[in-house]
Amino acid sequence: MYFLQASPNSATTVLLFGTVGMLVLTIGLVVFIVFHQRKVIRYQLQLQRMEHDQQKVLLNASIRLQEEERQRIAADLHDDAGPLLATARLYLNENLVNLDKTSQLQSIYNAKQIIDDTIQLIRNISHSLMPPTLKNFGLESAVNDLFQKISSSGSMNASCRFHDYRTRMMPEQELIIFRVIQELINNILKHSNASFIHLTQNLSGDKLYIRMHHDGRGLTQTDFEKLNKSASGLGLKNIQSRLKLLSGKIFFEKDLSQTYFKVTIEVPKVEEGIPAQ
Amino acid sequence: MYLFYHRKISELRVIVIIVYIVYSFCTDVLTKYLDENGLVTATFENTSFSLFTIVEFCSFSLFFYFTLLAFPLLRNVIIVIIVMFVIFCVINLYFQFNRNNNLDTIPVTFQAIFIMSMCLVYFFEQIRTPNSLFIYSTSEFWIVTSILVYLAGTFFIFIYSSNLTKEEFHKYWPINYVFNTIKNILFGLAIFIQGRKHKQRIDKDSLDYYSIIENP
Numbered sequence: 170m171y172f173l174q175a176s177p178n179s180a181t182t183v184l185l186f187g188t189v190g191m192l193v194l195t196i197g198l199v200v201f202i203v204f205h206q207r208k209v210i211r212y213q214l215q216l217q218r219m220e221h222d223q224q225k226v227l228l229n230a231s232i233r234l235q236e237e238e239r240q241r242i243a244a245d246l247h248d249d250a251g252p253l254l255a256t257a258r259l260y261l262n263e264n265l266v267n268l269d270k271t272s273q274l275q276s277i278y279n280a281k282q283i284i285d286d287t288i289q290l291i292r293n294i295s296h297s298l299m300p301p302t303l304k305n306f307g308l309e310s311a312v313n314d315l316f317q318k319i320s321s322s323g324s325m326n327a328s329c330r331f332h333d334y335r336t337r338m339m340p341e342q343e344l345i346i347f348r349v350i351q352e353l354i355n356n357i358l359k360h361s362n363a364s365f366i367h368l369t370q371n372l373s374g375d376k377l378y379i380r381m382h383h384d385g386r387g388l389t390q391t392d393f394e395k396l397n398k399s400a401s402g403l404g405l406k407n408i409q410s411r412l413k414l415l416s417g418k419i420f421f422e423k424d425l426s427q428t429y430f431k432v433t434i435e436v437p438k439v440e441e442g443i444p445a446q
Numbered sequence: 447m448y449l450f451y452h453r454k455i456s457e458l459r460v461i462v463i464i465v466y467i468v469y470s471f472c473t474d475v476l477t478k479y480l481d482e483n484g485l486v487t488a489t490f491e492n493t494s495f496s497l498f499t500i501v502e503f504c505s506f507s508l509f510f511y512f513t514l515l516a517f518p519l520l521r522n523v524i525i526v527i528i529v530m531f532v533i534f535c536v537i538n539l540y541f542q543f544n545r546n547n548n549l550d551t552i553p554v555t556f557q558a559i560f561i562m563s564m565c566l567v568y569f570f571e572q573i574r575t576p577n578s579l580f581i582y583s584t585s586e587f588w589i590v591t592s593i594l595v596y597l598a599g600t601f602f603i604f605i606y607s608s609n610l611t612k613e614e615f616h617k618y619w620p621i622n623y624v625f626n627t628i629k630n631i632l633f634g635l636a637i638f639i640q641g642r643k644h645k646q647r648i649d650k651d652s653l654d655y656y657s658i659i660e661n662p
Binding site: 199 | 566569572573576578579580581582591594595598599600601602603606609610614618621
């Protein structure tokens with residue numbers, strides 16, 4: 170209060186300095202707000218652009234993968250089914266009626282054999298596109314099947330255990346998770362040189378967790394993010410875009426013991442209500 | 447500016463400011479007229495200042511009430527403070543008749559502090575959730591800036607008015623005129639921006655309408 174009740178001269182000084190000071194403060198504040206706000210907006214725009222670029226990369230990866238899949242099916246049909254059917258046609262040509270009975274029977278038998286092989290081939294192609302076990306019996310059975318096949322091939326020891334999968338998820342969700350597991354196993358088989366893979370499934374709250382351990386060469390989260398941004402790593406981009414559809418996440422890490430590599434998939438669970446078999 | 451754009455401006459917060467400008471203009475003209483004819487009395491001055499403070503506080507507070515939509519609690523507080531402020535001003539006016547000083551220092555100081563705080567809240571909100579790339583392309587930014595500059599510039603003269611002699615008061619009173627002019631120029635700029643934005647919106651809407659007619 171003493172300050173406010175000072176002598177007239179000092180009151181004048183305070184008044185003038187105070188007014189100028191307040192004015193400088195106000196202008197400084199407004200200028201700061203203008204520049205800072207622009208900085209914030211620019212940062213947000215940059216983030217949006219980066220996100221957009223990332224989405225573009227994922228979209229490209231998924232298109233390329235789709236094309237590769239089509240090429241693979243086309244190659245399977247052209248290189249395997251095509252020659253088999255052509256051979257069968259050769260056995261069943263018009264000359265067959267002029268042959269003796271034994272030769273006719275032999276030709277028909279051979280043609281039948283080839284057609285059976287072709288049926289089996291087409292069934293295999295169809296199963297690789299959409300595993301019937303997954304459709305009919307659910308994710309647990311399909312993953313069990315897959316692991317049994319890997320184990321029986323003798324190349325590595327594969328085991329899996331579903332701890333909490335009483336009711337099935339939505340078919341689309343199961344298919345996406347199965348494809349992600351397939352892609353991860355494919356990568357492990359191709360690059361890791363592991364001697365075993367172990368998969369476990371758990372449920373925590375409304376989240377489903379799938380963890381895979383292997384003792385080969387693996388990826389850490391940093392490697393995964395680096396590969397995800399680069400032009401290579403098509404399979405990993407595919408995993409990322411598939412999980413994005415489910416609002417899921419994937420974590421790559423090295424075990425605390427530094428012996429194993431661990432991959433964790435986290436997906437929000439939407440149950441269909443059908444009991445798993 | 448308002449007469450030019452009055453058909454285009456429909457936003458309540460800008461209308462509140464326009465009402466304030468009109469009231470301010472009328473008060474200035476009336477005071478000047480009465481002053482020149484020697485009709486100004488102490489009672490008139492007291493009442494005129496207090497009324498002006500009430501209108502100014504209510505206008506600025508309502509402007510922030512319509513602007514700070516992201517703070518529902520603060521909006522309720524603004525309404526309560528407006529009511530309390532009006533009551534306080536009326537009581538203060540009653541006691542002021544007995545005093546020599548004709549400027550309502552306490553309400554004006556409170557008003558300056560409260561409204562400047564609202565300006566800071568507005569700027570904080572703009573940093574937290576920026577809506578447009580150029581903040582200065584919005585009318586509310588210029589309104590808030592003009593309010594802040596005006597209140598900051600006249601803050602000390604209102605506080606010190608009770609400590610100044612009549613001569614000193616008249617000597618420094620032009621500071622108020624300077625900031626009043628700056629405030630009105632910035633308000634004019636804000637109304638101009640608001641009117642132009644509204645026109646662009648109407649043009650865009652009519653373009654859409656014609657495109658619907660041409661390509662049904």
